[in-house]
Amino acid sequence: MSVLRGLFLTSVAALAAQSAVAQDLRTDALDYFKPLPSTVPAVADNPITEEKIDLGKALFFDPRLSASGVFSCYSCHNLTTGGDDNMETSVGHGWQKGPRNSPTVLNAVFNEAQFWDGRADDLKAQAKGPIQAGVEMANTPENVVATLSSMGDYVTWFTDAFPEDGEPVSFDNMAKAIEAFEATLLTPAPFDAWLNGDDAAMTEDQVAGLGLFMDKGCVSCHSGVNIGGEGYYPFGLVEKPGADILPEGDRGRFAVTDTVDDEYVFRAGPLRNIALTAPYFHSGKVWDLKVAVQIMAESQLGEVLSDGEADQLVAFLGALTGDMPEIVTPVLPAETATTPRPSQDILPN
Amino acid sequence: MSVLRGLFLTSVAALAAQSAVAQDLRTDALDYFKPLPSTVPAVADNPITEEKIDLGKALFFDPRLSASGVFSCYSCHNLTTGGDDNMETSVGHGWQKGPRNSPTVLNAVFNEAQFWDGRADDLKAQAKGPIQAGVEMANTPENVVATLSSMGDYVTWFTDAFPEDGEPVSFDNMAKAIEAFEATLLTPAPFDAWLNGDDAAMTEDQVAGLGLFMDKGCVSCHSGVNIGGEGYYPFGLVEKPGADILPEGDRGRFAVTDTVDDEYVFRAGPLRNIALTAPYFHSGKVWDLKVAVQIMAESQLGEVLSDGEADQLVAFLGALTGDMPEIVTPVLPAETATTPRPSQDILPN
Numbered sequence: 001m002s003v004l005r006g007l008f009l010t011s012v013a014a015l016a017a018q019s020a021v022a023q024d025l026r027t028d029a030l031d032y033f034k035p036l037p038s039t040v041p042a043v044a045d046n047p048i049t050e051e052k053i054d055l056g057k058a059l060f061f062d063p064r065l066s067a068s069g070v071f072s073c074y075s076c077h078n079l080t081t082g083g084d085d086n087m088e089t090s091v092g093h094g095w096q097k098g099p100r101n102s103p104t105v106l107n108a109v110f111n112e113a114q115f116w117d118g119r120a121d122d123l124k125a126q127a128k129g130p131i132q133a134g135v136e137m138a139n140t141p142e143n144v145v146a147t148l149s150s151m152g153d154y155v156t157w158f159t160d161a162f163p164e165d166g167e168p169v170s171f172d173n174m175a176k177a178i179e180a181f182e183a184t185l186l187t188p189a190p191f192d193a194w195l196n197g198d199d200a201a202m203t204e205d206q207v208a209g210l211g212l213f214m215d216k217g218c219v220s221c222h223s224g225v226n227i228g229g230e231g232y233y234p235f236g237l238v239e240k241p242g243a244d245i246l247p248e249g250d251r252g253r254f255a256v257t258d259t260v261d262d263e264y265v266f267r268a269g270p271l272r273n274i275a276l277t278a279p280y281f282h283s284g285k286v287w288d289l290k291v292a293v294q295i296m297a298e299s300q301l302g303e304v305l306s307d308g309e310a311d312q313l314v315a316f317l318g319a320l321t322g323d324m325p326e327i328v329t330p331v332l333p334a335e336t337a338t339t340p341r342p343s344q345d346i347l348p349n
Numbered sequence: 350m351s352v353l354r355g356l357f358l359t360s361v362a363a364l365a366a367q368s369a370v371a372q373d374l375r376t377d378a379l380d381y382f383k384p385l386p387s388t389v390p391a392v393a394d395n396p397i398t399e400e401k402i403d404l405g406k407a408l409f410f411d412p413r414l415s416a417s418g419v420f421s422c423y424s425c426h427n428l429t430t431g432g433d434d435n436m437e438t439s440v441g442h443g444w445q446k447g448p449r450n451s452p453t454v455l456n457a458v459f460n461e462a463q464f465w466d467g468r469a470d471d472l473k474a475q476a477k478g479p480i481q482a483g484v485e486m487a488n489t490p491e492n493v494v495a496t497l498s499s500m501g502d503y504v505t506w507f508t509d510a511f512p513e514d515g516e517p518v519s520f521d522n523m524a525k526a527i528e529a530f531e532a533t534l535l536t537p538a539p540f541d542a543w544l545n546g547d548d549a550a551m552t553e554d555q556v557a558g559l560g561l562f563m564d565k566g567c568v569s570c571h572s573g574v575n576i577g578g579e580g581y582y583p584f585g586l587v588e589k590p591g592a593d594i595l596p597e598g599d600r601g602r603f604a605v606t607d608t609v610d611d612e613y614v615f616r617a618g619p620l621r622n623i624a625l626t627a628p629y630f631h632s633g634k635v636w637d638l639k640v641a642v643q644i645m646a647e648s649q650l651g652e653v654l655s656d657g658e659a660d661q662l663v664a665f666l667g668a669l670t671g672d673m674p675e676i677v678t679p680v681l682p683a684e685t686a687t688t689p690r691p692s693q694d695i696l697p698n
Contacts, residue, residue, distance in 0.1 A: 061429045069436045075419075080410045080681045087418045087691045095444035095693065276683045288686060327678045332429045334625045337637060342436045344444065 022199045025207065028214060034225040035192040036322075040184050041109055046124060048180045051161040056181025058157065058330040059174055064147050066137035068093055069342030073178065076130070077105035079327050082276030083185065088284035092130075093138035094346035099250060101284035106322075107272045109183040111229035116282040117253040118232060118267045123179040128171065138347075141171035146340050148174065153333035187273060187322025191227075194319070202319045209316025212309055217301050221268040227320060229270030235281075236264060238302035241295055245285045252282070272320045290314050371548045374556065377563060381572040384541040385671075389533050390458055395473060397529045400510040405530025407506065407679040408523055413496050415486035417442055418691030422527065425479070426454035428676050431625030432534065437633035441479075442487035443695035448599060450633035455671075456621045458532040460578035465631040466602045467581060467616045472528040477520065487696070490520035495689050497523065502682035536622060536671025540576075543668070551668045558665025561658055566650050570617040576669060578619030584630075585613060587651035590644055594634045601631070621669045639663050 040048055059065065063072040076090040077083050083104035090098040100116050108114065114126035130136040131144060148154045149169045158168040161177055191210075193201035202210070213219055222228040232253055235246055246264060253262040266282055279285065280292040293313050297303045305313070389397055408414065412421040425439040426432050432453035439447040449465050457463065463475035479485040480493060497503045498518045507517040510526055540559075542550035551559070562568055571577040581602055584595055595613060602611040615631055628634065629641040642662050646652045654662070 058429075063427065063430070064435070068440065069434065070424075070440050078412065080407075080678050081412070082683065085418065086413070086684060087693075091417065091419050091693055097693065278684055287684070287690065324680045329429050329676045329678060331673045334431065335435060335627055335636070341636065344436075344440055344446065 019199060022207070025211060026195065026197070029195060029210060032214065032219045032223040033191075033195060033227060035195040036107070036186050036188050036225060040186070043109060043124075043179060043183055044122060046176045046179055048183055049161065051157070052177045052180035053184055054181075054330075055154075055157040055161045056177035056179065057327075058154075058332055059178050060181050061330050062332055064332075064335070064339070064342070065131055065139060065144055065174075066093065067139045067143065067342070068137075068344045070344070071137050073105075073127070073130070076102040076136075079105075079185070079324070082106065082273050083108075084277045086278065088279055090136065092136040093134065094344075096135040098133075098135050100282045101279065103269075104273055104277050105182055106185050106187050106324075107226055107270065108185070108229075109179075110224070110226040111267070111270055112231065113267060116266050117256050119256045123182050124172075124175040127175040127178040127182075134347075143340055144171055144174060145169060146338075150336050150339040151333040152336075185325050187324060189272065189322035190319040191316075192322070203315065205312050205315035206319040207316075209312035209314070210319075212313055213316055216297065216303055216305075216309075216313075218296070218313070221300065222271050226270035226272055228268040231268050232262070232265050233268055233300070234263070234265050235299065237300045239299050240264070241299045245281060245283055245295065247283055250282065271317060273322060275314075275318050275321050289317060293317070368548060371556070374560060375544065375546070378544060378559060381563065381568045382540075382544060382576060383574040384544040385456070385535050385537050385574060389535070392458060392473075392528060392532055393471060395525045395528055397532055398510065400506070401526045401529035402533055403530075403679075404503075404506040404510045405526035405528065406676075407503075407681055408527050409530050410679050411681055413681075413684070413688070413691070414480055414488060414493055414523075415442065416488045416492065416691070417486075417693045419693070420486050422454075422476070422479070425451040425485075428454075428534070428673070431455065431622050432457075433626045435627065437628055439485065441485040442483065443693075445484040447482075447484050449631045450628065452618075453622055453626050454531055455534050455536050455673075456575055456619065457534070457578075458528075459573070459575040460616070460619055461580070462616060465615050466605050468605045472531050473521075473524040476524040476527040476531075483696075492689055493520055493523060494518060495687075499685050499688040500682040501685075534674050536673060538621065538671035539668040540665075541671070552664065554661050554664035555668040556665075558661035558663070559668075561662055562665055565646065565652055565654075565658075565662075567645070567662070570649065571620055575619035575621055577617040580617050581611070581614050582617055582649070583612070583614050584648065586649045588648050589613070590648045594630060594632055594644065596632055599631065620666060622671060624663075624667050624670050638666060642666070 042048065060073040063069050063075070065072060071092060076085045078085055083106035084102045089100055090102045092098055103116065109123060112118065114120040114123060115129070120126040120129060131139050132141070148158070155169055158173060162168040162173050165173065190201045190206070221231060221233050224230045235241070235252065240246060251263050253265040254260070256262070275289060278289065279287045280289065286292045286295065290310050293310050294305055297305045391397065409422040412418050412424070414421060420441060425434045427434055432455035433451045438449055439451045441447055452465065458472060461467065463469040463472060464478070469475040469478060480488050481490070497507070504518055507522060511517040511522050514522065539550045539555070570580060570582050573579045584590070584601065589595060600612045602614040603609070605611070624638060627638065628636045629638070635641045635644065639659050642659050643654055646654045
């Protein structure tokens, strides 16, 4: 046997061994994670149609859903920058700052519930929140419906999207259409390709990071199709981080359930596209992903990571950065004589 | 000759006569107006390339050009709503209100100069204004360059767009790239099709409105490819409108030239897509296009329009609403450790 041929066979054997290791890791990983589906997921009580998606996209981009005319859903869930707004907490009506960091809308349809404290069951319930919040879009359902009803194209689009509804232009249907559009915002990532069997989709460091992610226990909270977004856990399970990161005034899910056990409890953050959505945590206080990983390891797992481990975990998180959906900006109808005018006034509570 | 055949010939003759009338009107109109070109226009001192357009689109959509991270060019020149923001005057940094109504960016490349008072020679000069204005994006050239230089993709894109420039990431080049993108924002309209020879492109009312537009004298200020955007004229040439519409504090081009003759002088508004860009005038005080037309007729021409005339003029203006360019939202690079963080602080002047 020639030396060359021998070398060739050796490397084939090495590759086969490597592949077997990868296959074992994949089998383990598939116990915890699921790749993104190739189609738009079904959502509860809201059959998704093309008409709803198109209407929802128009609504998502329309600043006239806010009282001021300044903010649309897109403002804080910016589709050019990872589906969030890249600031500590969002700026809303009257330059007020919201209480928590804006989460990404990308793949949000796979979260068990919406908002950091899970107070909305789904995206259609979520969509109604910021529109009415005084510190965000500061609008009312009545004013939204009056706005949308005043424009003929919207009335047509709502009628097409909700053909069996006697009163198609409604706040509920607005929320359903926005949910339908948001359900299309999926970002398949290298990790999905790897889960689906492509060994070459992740680098060695990313694969090593995935191993650590499972071995260290990150996966106990961050699993499923969104690598998080399911289940509620106290921030500071082992050791509470400082008040700079976990401000005492925000007791998390306690505000939803009024149960002492839910103090400082939050929904596990979904980690897809996490490399694009700094700053981190509900408080938005940490800009560096490696630091965020280290804080999580200490506060949730009681584990001090080596520098190399933290780097490999960050590498793995980078494999969750997906291909952005192609979004063509919608063409919105012009206001009419009966469209309520924008008001930047700050009303007393 | 049969009766049918006779009728047929009569209507052929009538159509021919109509067409001759249309042709006369078209010949007159082409003395004043020019249809949009079919290609992106050249601009001074800034050869337009695909690389510059792509970079410019990214910059146009990037809220990190503002100090706060809240505003991008797109915020006040919203491409989903006619290239403007549909409010009296724009809301900027710290919820401050700008002094004048935001003009549309669509087809703005054809304006003789930019801003209501023409204080910027072209779009690249214009782009630098709002980014630095304390009431708008409140940023500095140094901070913008630091922001863009901190993200590898931007550095690559600038290098590709300005390959012969030793220091490609600069405030000047940012402005040039934005100008290149904005030069692509053209909206061919029914009026263009009509000018190009398609009699059926405008309705009878629109054609009648065009006739009035020329006969009454609107065309003396609103002509050229943008039906305005060229030349400076006093608002209130014949009769000054009330201070509700022409606030005394804003003396227009006087602030640019310091010449008494330029008091309350503004650049003639470009009228393409005017039906989409309420409210009207530099003050943004008038929401109804028909009312705006009537005010113009009285203040500039000393003419009280009949109701029917005003309707026909509005119909003609509707023929200036064009097909919106198809814009795919860009995918922007993520911040890095060295990216300056957004600040919503309101600094003293």
